[in-house]
Amino acid sequence: MAAPSAHTGNAPDALPAAAVAVHGLDKTYRGQGKAPPKRALKAIDLTIPRGTLFGLLGPNGAGKSTLINILAGLVVKTGGTAAVWGYDIDRQPRQARSAIGVVPQELNIDPFFTPRELLDLQAGLYGVPRAERITERLLEVVGLADKANAYARTLSGGMRRRLMVAKAMVHSPPILVLDEPTAGVDVELRQQLWGQVRALNAAGTTVLLTTHYLEEAEELCDRIAIINHGEVVACDTTRNLLARIDSKTLTLHLTRPISDVPEALAAYLPELPEPTRLVLRYRPSEAQVGDILNVLNAGGLHIRDLSTEETDLEDIFLQLTRGSGAT
Numbered sequence: 001m002a003a004p005s006a007h008t009g010n011a012p013d014a015l016p017a018a019a020v021a022v023h024g025l026d027k028t029y030r031g032q033g034k035a036p037p038k039r040a041l042k043a044i045d046l047t048i049p050r051g052t053l054f055g056l057l058g059p060n061g062a063g064k065s066t067l068i069n070i071l072a073g074l075v076v077k078t079g080g081t082a083a084v085w086g087y088d089i090d091r092q093p094r095q096a097r098s099a100i101g102v103v104p105q106e107l108n109i110d111p112f113f114t115p116r117e118l119l120d121l122q123a124g125l126y127g128v129p130r131a132e133r134i135t136e137r138l139l140e141v142v143g144l145a146d147k148a149n150a151y152a153r154t155l156s157g158g159m160r161r162r163l164m165v166a167k168a169m170v171h172s173p174p175i176l177v178l179d180e181p182t183a184g185v186d187v188e189l190r191q192q193l194w195g196q197v198r199a200l201n202a203a204g205t206t207v208l209l210t211t212h213y214l215e216e217a218e219e220l221c222d223r224i225a226i227i228n229h230g231e232v233v234a235c236d237t238t239r240n241l242l243a244r245i246d247s248k249t250l251t252l253h254l255t256r257p258i259s260d261v262p263e264a265l266a267a268y269l270p271e272l273p274e275p276t277r278l279v280l281r282y283r284p285s286e287a288q289v290g291d292i293l294n295v296l297n298a299g300g301l302h303i304r305d306l307s308t309e310e311t312d313l314e315d316i317f318l319q320l321t322r323g324s325g326a327t
Contacts, residue, residue: 016086019175019206020048020071024080027066027230040066042230043080048223050174053197053207055221055238057214059321063230064210068177073097085174098126101168102177107160111153115144115163118152119170126171138166142196158189165196169205176200177208182216194220214314218242226320233320241316249309250292252278255302262299268292276304 027041041063048054058064069075071084073093082089085099109118119135139145142162147155155163161181168176178197182190197220201207211217217224218238225235234241250268257275268280268287278301280292289308296303 015050017050018047018083018086019050019052020046020082020084020208022046022067022071022080022082025067025070025077025082026079027063027070027075028078040230041070041077044227044230044232046225046232046235048206048208050206051201051204052222053201053220054209055217055224056208056210056227057217057224057317058227062227062321064227065179066230067227068102068179068208068210071096072100072102072177098171099173100175100177101171101173103164103168103179103181105180107157107164109152109160109163109167111151113152114149115139115152115155115166116148118163119166122167123170128171133170134172135170138169141169141199142166143192158186158192161189161193162196165193165200169200174204175206175208177210179210180212181209182211182213190216214317226317228321234316244316247315248282248284250280250282250289251307251309252280252296252301252303253305254278255304258301262295262301264295264299265292 023045024043025041025046026039026043028037028039031037044063044067046067056064056067066075070077070082071089073089073096077089084096087096087099089096113121116135116139119138120133123133123135136145136148139148142165144155144159144162144166147159152160152163165176165178165181181197182193194216197207197209209217209221221238223235223237224241226233234244236244254276258272258278259275261270261272261278265278265280268282271279273279282292289306293303
């Protein structure tokens with residue numbers, strides 16, 4: 001399924017290295033009533049390389065939505081700079097806004113319009129000439145060509161979410177922002193949506209994704225930034241982030257029950273939840289499974305089966321945000 005090509009516009013460089021670049025970006029909201037002002041972003045620096053599928057993670061209230069809304073021109077920053085597809089959001093606001101499409105969490109679709117009418121209307125709001133509109137292509141991309149003339153109110157929840165993606169793409173933006181797009185949808189629909197997101201990304205669209213499904217970000221994203229209390233606490237490739245926690249868990253199922261763990265295994269923080277199940281933890285940078293098995297053999301322990309558990313993104317997320325008390 002071919003996705004629409006990413007629009008490049010008249011950016012300072014036809015293909016900027018960074019789809020999004022923010023430096024010292026700061027936002028403080030005025031306090032309501034007697035409440036003190038709230039600093040939502042704390043002079044953050046963040047670069048999203050062109051063409052990536054980039055994950056932005058963080059607890060509720062961490063500052064993700066504030067960042068997205070500043071990039072989309074919906075919130076005015078307090079300080080710092082931000083550029084979208086090479087356009088400064090202050091000096092070139094119109095071009096910056098035209099370079100980004102945002103798919104919000106809420107399904108804000110008029111139920112009395114058809115998908116074709118909604119896309120045409122949205123394209124008109126962006127000033128896309130009728131001859132240059134890609135309504136039919138977008139309907140094909142999101143799998144709604146056969147529902148083009150059905151009232152939006154008759155569409156399933158999954159179809160409406162796909163229509164939201166199409167709405168964000170009517171002006172062929174090179175950057176697509178997906179704000180919790182699969183919240184509350186079933187597994188099958190989630191897989192369909194991600195297939196379409198991958199197709200858009202493969203066609204050249206830079207995708208910025210916020211999600212609470214950490215396994216989703218781990219599977220999809222090339223790079224991930226974790227934001228907490230308005231600060232970027234981690235930003236790296238997904239592979240490098242996963243390597244940050246140098247830890248593995250080894251579960252051993254023994255052929256015979258034991259009551260005590262050999263002293264030689266003390267360095268591996270042993271646990272004996274059952275007489276025939278032994279759990280060990282080790283650092284791959286310091287030890288290999290073979291080393292542990294040699295110790296077991298020397299202690300006369302025989303293994304019926306074993307399994308290892310890798311570090312995942314949730315471990316890193318919890319480590320970086322633990323005790324943060326999301327607001």
